[in-house]
Amino acid sequence: MTATDSALTALAQGWCALSLLHGRIEAHIERALQAGHGLSVREYSLLDVLSRQHQGPGGHLRMHQVADSVVLSQSATTRLVSRLEDRGLLNRYICDTDRRGIYTDVSAAGLTLLSLARPTNDAALREALDEASGNPELAPLVKVIEATGSTRP
Numbered sequence: 775m776t777a778t779d780s781a782l783t784a785l786a787q788g789w790c791a792l793s794l795l796h797g798r799i800e801a802h803i804e805r806a807l808q809a810g811h812g813l814s815v816r817e818y819s820l821l822d823v824l825s826r827q828h829q830g831p832g833g834h835l836r837m838h839q840v841a842d843s844v845v846l847s848q849s850a851t852t853r854l855v856s857r858l859e860d861r862g863l864l865n866r867y868i869c870d871t872d873r874r875g876i877y878t879d880v881s882a883a884g885l886t887l888l889s890l891a892r893p894t895n896d897a898a899l900r901e902a903l904d905e906a907s908g909n910p911e912l913a914p915l916v917k918v919i920e921a922t923g924s925t926r927p
Contacts, residue, residue, distance in 0.1 A: 791911045799902040806898035811891040816854055820844050821888045824880040837876050
């Protein structure tokens with residue numbers, strides 16, 4: 775094995791550990807959000823992203839921005855937005871200045887549900903990180919996440 779092979783193997787192992795940590799965290803949060811609020815992780819993420827926009831009452835984004843923010847394809851994003859719109863949690867409307875643009879905005883009901891779900895999400899994240907910190911492979915990644923989180927305002 776050459777030094778390059780060794781470096782690539784270490785890199786691949788790091789990627790596998792990161793992927794494992796992500797999967798565990800997402801599954802833990804998914805169970806908590808579904809049980810407590812009937813939301814998937816993607817639904818919660820979309821409501822959260824939109825709520826942080828400052829263009830309107832609940833914030834809005836164009837559909838392609840929504841897809842980028844929740845890391846989904848255009849078609850999967852459209853289905854996700856439609857599900858949340860059917861539940862009264864989002865609104866879609868045509869942009870006043872560019873009739874081709876469609877915006878997505880969080881409704882009052884969506885903001886209410888998000889405020890109820892946010893503590894559940896945060897607690898599930900903390901639980902998943904605490905559990906993962908007991909795994910020697912994942913503990914260094916947990917420390918990086920916690921250090922990054924503590925430096926944010």
